[in-house]
Amino acid sequence: MTDTGRPAAGLHSAAETVVVLLAAAGDDAAFAELVRRRQSPIRSLLRRLCGQAALADDLSQQTFLQAWQRLKTLREPAAFGGWLRQIAVNTWFSHLRQGSHTAVGAAVEVMELADPGPVDPAVALDMERLLARLKPAERVCVVLAHVEGLTHPEIATATGWPLGTVKSHVLRGTAQLRQWLQASQSVLS
Amino acid sequence: MNELTDDSVLRALRQLPEVAPDEAFVTAVSLRIRAQRRQLLALYALLGIAALAALVLLAPALLQLAGVLAAAPAQVLPLLQSTLWMTLAACAAVITLLWTRRDA
Numbered sequence: 001m002t003d004t005g006r007p008a009a010g011l012h013s014a015a016e017t018v019v020v021l022l023a024a025a026g027d028d029a030a031f032a033e034l035v036r037r038r039q040s041p042i043r044s045l046l047r048r049l050c051g052q053a054a055l056a057d058d059l060s061q062q063t064f065l066q067a068w069q070r071l072k073t074l075r076e077p078a079a080f081g082g083w084l085r086q087i088a089v090n091t092w093f094s095h096l097r098q099g100s101h102t103a104v105g106a107a108v109e110v111m112e113l114a115d116p117g118p119v120d121p122a123v124a125l126d127m128e129r130l131l132a133r134l135k136p137a138e139r140v141c142v143v144l145a146h147v148e149g150l151t152h153p154e155i156a157t158a159t160g161w162p163l164g165t166v167k168s169h170v171l172r173g174t175a176q177l178r179q180w181l182q183a184s185q186s187v188l189s
Numbered sequence: 190m191n192e193l194t195d196d197s198v199l200r201a202l203r204q205l206p207e208v209a210p211d212e213a214f215v216t217a218v219s220l221r222i223r224a225q226r227r228q229l230l231a232l233y234a235l236l237g238i239a240a241l242a243a244l245v246l247l248a249p250a251l252l253q254l255a256g257v258l259a260a261a262p263a264q265v266l267p268l269l270q271s272t273l274w275m276t277l278a279a280c281a282a283v284i285t286l287l288w289t290r291r292d293a
Contacts (some may be wrong), residue, residue: 043208
């Protein structure tokens with residue numbers, strides 16, 4: 001990749017499909033432009049999934065690195081955004097399955113984790129922290145459905161889970177968030 | 190106790206702040222891609238050297254099989270082999286250079 005401190009002339013205003021095609025053809029400046037355009041949604045998504053800014057940025061970098069490696073396999077340039085989001089979700093799953101998160105990674109498979117316990121009223125209103133308290137499977141489904149605005153079939157595609165599982169995770173996760181928010185409001189009032 | 194509806198949960202979720210774009214992030218990704226590219230290059234070069242080394246070791250047998258060596262002057266084979274070994278050493282030097290600078 002060239003020194004990417006400066007956006008290349010013309011790329012800044014080019015349509016994303018054009019930029020994707022250029023990047024797939026090996027244009028480093030075009031790929032840097034894609035990173036520039038897509039970093040905000042990917043970093044936000046991963047920050048909501050993992051709850052830590054530094055870790056989220058590291059996983060975001062891994063996401064873009066994998067996208068760079070596999071860009072030639074992307075058949076439909078217009079689908080770049082969804083494709084990238086899927087890589088981000090998979091990167092997060094891989095992270096969960098590794099190292100100290102082995103137990104959590106297993107929980108992604110079996111969809112079961114111990115209840116995190118009572119909500120601390122001091123942090124209860126912080127939605128990002130509440131999200132971090134959800135089980136990973138519920139968290140990813142809630143974030144993709146309610147924050148990213150994906151439909152249930154789209155979430156099923158992104159996660160590789162059955163549609164019924166996705167629906168139940170969205171419902172349970174949302175209900176859990178509502179319950180925690182309600183509990184925190186009653187404590188504060 | 191206030192009854193919270195799903196709507197209020199959804200509203201709270203949608204109000205989560207977006208991470209602001211940051212040029213330093215773009216640079217960080219570029220550096221990781223550069224490092225990855227060097228590693229791939231080093232790997233390919235290593236494979237090339239391995240193939241070349243195999244060729245050097247097998248060269249006499251191959252030449253004899255082809256009937257070339259019998260007709261050639263006696264000094265051809267050492268000359269050929271030393272040339273190949275020098276090429277090999279140059280490739281190894283390039284790989285070492287790339288490898289030591291992979292994170293630069």
